[in-house]
Amino acid sequence: MNFFLRTRIFNRKFSTAIKNVKSSKQTNLSVIPSHRFDNINYTNEPILQYRPLSKELGDLERALVQLQCECAEIPIVVGGKTYKTDKEHYQVLPHKHCHKLAKYYHADEKMLQEAIEAAVEAQRKWDFTNYNTRFKIWEKAAYLMATKYRPQLVAATMLGQSKTIYQAEIDAAAELIDFTRLNAQFCKKLLNYRPTSADILVTQNHFLLRGLGGFVAAISPFNFTAIGGNLAYTPALMGNAVLWKPADTAILSSWLIFKIMKEAGVPDGVVNFVPSDGPTFGKVITTSSELAGVNFTGSVPTFKRIWKMVSENLDVYKNFPRLSGECGGKNYHFVHPSADVDTVIAATIRSAFEYSGQKCSACSRLFVPTSLWESKIRKPLCEKTDRLILGDVSDYKTFLAAVIDEKALKRISAYIIAAKSNPRCHIIAGGKVFDSCGYFIEPTILLLSDINDVLLKEEIFGPVLSVYVYKDTEIEKTIDLIGSTTPYALTGSVFATDENFIKSCLWNFRHTAGNFYINDKSTGAVVGQQPFGGGKMSGTNDKPGSPFYLLRWTSPLAIKETFVPQHDIYYPYMGVNTE
16 A cells, blocks of 8 residues: 555544544543632731730730640640650740740650551542542631631740740741641642643643652741641642651640641541651651651751751662751841831841741841941941840730740850950840840840851851941942852842842842842741742752642642544554555
């Protein structure tokens, strides 16, 4: 048979097949379930103001009294079963360290192994759970957080993590609710993605999102209640099972999240609540063949250790584990000579000293031109800082309270002691430490003459602001040094009214921060508005608070489905007789 005759026969057969398909009454040929989500809503949770005599303030005050009148007992939870061990520990109030807030237990190696087994078993079932079912659970959880449990979440965060009312509200209420509600909305957006199909009557292409298999280890920090909820439950939303190691110093607020998610309908074993010793937890998870990922927020040395342990066990794993880490920063405010001075002062004080500087995004470095420092900024910056009220979070006038624990107090104090003996440094505000009742450190401002000083390089993670005054003629040189003198690149802010400088600054600063602000403080990222994360040693920049973050915790499956029978082996141009 010649080539052209074969081609005509082939085309005739194909056309007949297409005609048969088109004449079918079947409107959806695919056997792959398809969902389209139109009710996608990205509205953020409103922040309550807790004004005098307001209902929310009354509810909060009752919750504060209740939590301080009892020492909550928090168990280990594995596969829905609760356990206690002989390794008893207590969470205390950082601003009143004689007061015990909660009693909890550390899981040992055997219990962690049981948690891995429970998670792996639960994941196989959970991954088959319809996404609509998951969304209903997450939406119910967000509702419970916003209503029934809001006072307890805020109160537990105030007492256990020493946050003021506003700092606790934007964290344990608004941001936690946003992560819970908006991540479900982000997931809907991802599920709406459809690969291109040239002719849906011939073939259809599909894109399904699966869990990773095995288990994900979530290691959360003390400083944000919301981060704990996000690290543990976003991987769960995407079909994974989790071992959640909450920070010991945030155990009560983390426990409340766990209980809320269980009440909302998260099945047993999907998230296992396993407080434990850090090295023990790290050893068990990294030597398990079922490790699918590590979701981490904490220090650079700890994340490096975990990464190294994972790399040493690559031959053990069934998959390549996903590693997601956010590790802090040495964040800066850069002041241009054209900046609005009042904005610089207010924004810097808030960024540097709210929550005692214990935010990954807190301003730690302030770069000011000579033309503004002595004449307009130094005096009001120091005076306003000295007037900040340091005390108990139960006093609503308190601006900043205690640092989280004795270990943090000693670490931060060591930097202040070093500053006092440093000839290139002057303490121009604060500098005192009080630890008889709580772990208190005054908001402290250091003036440094050497841009390469460790106080301008290393993360202090406390209420310490380092100031460097640069010459107006050395703006470009100073910008270069901002990015090269520290290993971090998390957040940064530029203050200026010069439009030409503002237009150029983004390009000049683009590798110094993952979250960049213009005429605003370096803190306060909002879920869905400013997805958070940075590069270099600040972390893997996976941007929690956006759809991109969810993709880290799913294993997509691409499917091609064909409806027209294919019987030919040879192609028409080959000239082979197929009859």
